[in-house]
Amino acid sequence: METLEPLLSEHPFIKGLDPKHIQLITGCASNVRFDAGQIIFREGEEADQFYVIRQGKVALQIYTPGRGSIIIDTLTDGDILGWSWLIPPYLWRFDAVATELTRAIALDGKCLRNKCEADHDLGFELLKRFASIVDSRLESTRIRLLDMYDSNGNK
Amino acid sequence: MIATEINKNLENKIAVEMIPEFFRILHVQRDTQDTFTLELEPPKSGFTFAPGQFNMLYHFGVGEVPISICGDPAINDKLTHTIRAVGTVTKSMQKMKKGEVLGVRGPFGSHWPVEELVGNDIVIVAGGIGLPPLRSSIYYILASREKYGKVVLLYGTRTPNDILYRKELEQWRARFDMEVHVTVDRAAADWKGNVGVVTTLIQRSHFDPFNTVAMIVGPEIMMRFTIQELQKRGVVPENIFISMERNMKCGIGFCGHCQCGSTFICKDGPVYPFKAIKDILVKREI
Numbered sequence: 056m057e058t059l060e061p062l063l064s065e066h067p068f069i070k071g072l073d074p075k076h077i078q079l080i081t082g083c084a085s086n087v088r089f090d091a092g093q094i095i096f097r098e099g100e101e102a103d104q105f106y107v108i109r110q111g112k113v114a115l116q117i118y119t120p121g122r123g124s125i126i127i128d129t130l131t132d133g134d135i136l137g138w139s140w141l142i143p144p145y146l147w148r149f150d151a152v153a154t155e156l157t158r159a160i161a162l163d164g165k166c167l168r169n170k171c172e173a174d175h176d177l178g179f180e181l182l183k184r185f186a187s188i189v190d191s192r193l194e195s196t197r198i199r200l201l202d203m204y205d206s207n208g209n210k
Numbered sequence: 211m212i213a214t215e216i217n218k219n220l221e222n223k224i225a226v227e228m229i230p231e232f233f234r235i236l237h238v239q240r241d242t243q244d245t246f247t248l249e250l251e252p253p254k255s256g257f258t259f260a261p262g263q264f265n266m267l268y269h270f271g272v273g274e275v276p277i278s279i280c281g282d283p284a285i286n287d288k289l290t291h292t293i294r295a296v297g298t299v300t301k302s303m304q305k306m307k308k309g310e311v312l313g314v315r316g317p318f319g320s321h322w323p324v325e326e327l328v329g330n331d332i333v334i335v336a337g338g339i340g341l342p343p344l345r346s347s348i349y350y351i352l353a354s355r356e357k358y359g360k361v362v363l364l365y366g367t368r369t370p371n372d373i374l375y376r377k378e379l380e381q382w383r384a385r386f387d388m389e390v391h392v393t394v395d396r397a398a399a400d401w402k403g404n405v406g407v408v409t410t411l412i413q414r415s416h417f418d419p420f421n422t423v424a425m426i427v428g429p430e431i432m433m434r435f436t437i438q439e440l441q442k443r444g445v446v447p448e449n450i451f452i453s454m455e456r457n458m459k460c461g462i463g464f465c466g467h468c469q470c471g472s473t474f475i476c477k478d479g480p481v482y483p484f485k486a487i488k489d490i491l492v493k494r495e496i
Contacts, residue, residue, distance in 0.1 A: 124399035204338030
């Protein structure tokens, strides 16, 4: 039977992991598809998965009373969606909506958490990789906080 | 005797370059809430410029400002400037109408090395009002499209309402020989495009980093992070060009207003190879 292992092992997030760890991760993986406009998860729901986006576009949104939903980030081909499954209380902090047909690999967070507890080498490798994603998203957020395109003489 | 002659020549050059010519406004386009485009008619045909150069625009009785030329360099009977209304002069210019007259001095400064980029992939990164200074180079490249490799335009701005040249961006995106990505810093849920800082688009774009020349214009902080991302992808510093902005006044490196270290932005710039300006770019005292 064909598995998701070849697809996952070529993804930059997974590439370079020990083959036995890739096998473990594949055991928690499934293929998913979201139509345009479909809600992937909502703020406050249990964060029991994360996604490797293969193709498509996902908007991360936050709802603010009076202003409606504001998009705070968009993710696309190759991006990783979601790290709340790693951090207690394991609840999503934002809404995620597919803005176009999106195909992804879903990874069962609960299953992976247990495997990471049992195999700290796998846990450390995954945390290192998530730390790098968190770092680049934090940098992007910080740059946007500067509001560098405002009209106060900035370009 | 020789010194006197040199001084006289210098005086003549300064006199010629400091006197504005009268250009009539042919058309005013309101691009966004605070940005507008003026099409100007030169007093005599044949106004030539190179992509990346700028003019000093004089609103008589109000003041003079440096503005990049953003029209097609192949068209020399019309001069185009996109201006953001941020200060006294530009806010006053925003109220000008067709038929009124502006003073123009220029073109001044260095230009994008578009002729030397033949054979390379081109990555153009614009932030906010940084798109107009790059538009003439896009026209130039597209006019000889077959001479270049991949052409990628990455444009970041504040919100969907701040997107400049929307129609043109759509036309460029519809071409099969150009990759165009637009992103905004924030948007409402009905926005179908990208949200995020412009640097995130670099990893998503398709170009050969070892055969790529990048041209960047935007706020200096945006240019710094863009350069870092390009270098992460493998683009060498020698192939990165940026356009600097300072308080240009005379346009001929005479008054010193735009001096930045040992360089005068109006005369030696505004377009620089990154390698030539990188120490200045991170110097806090300048």
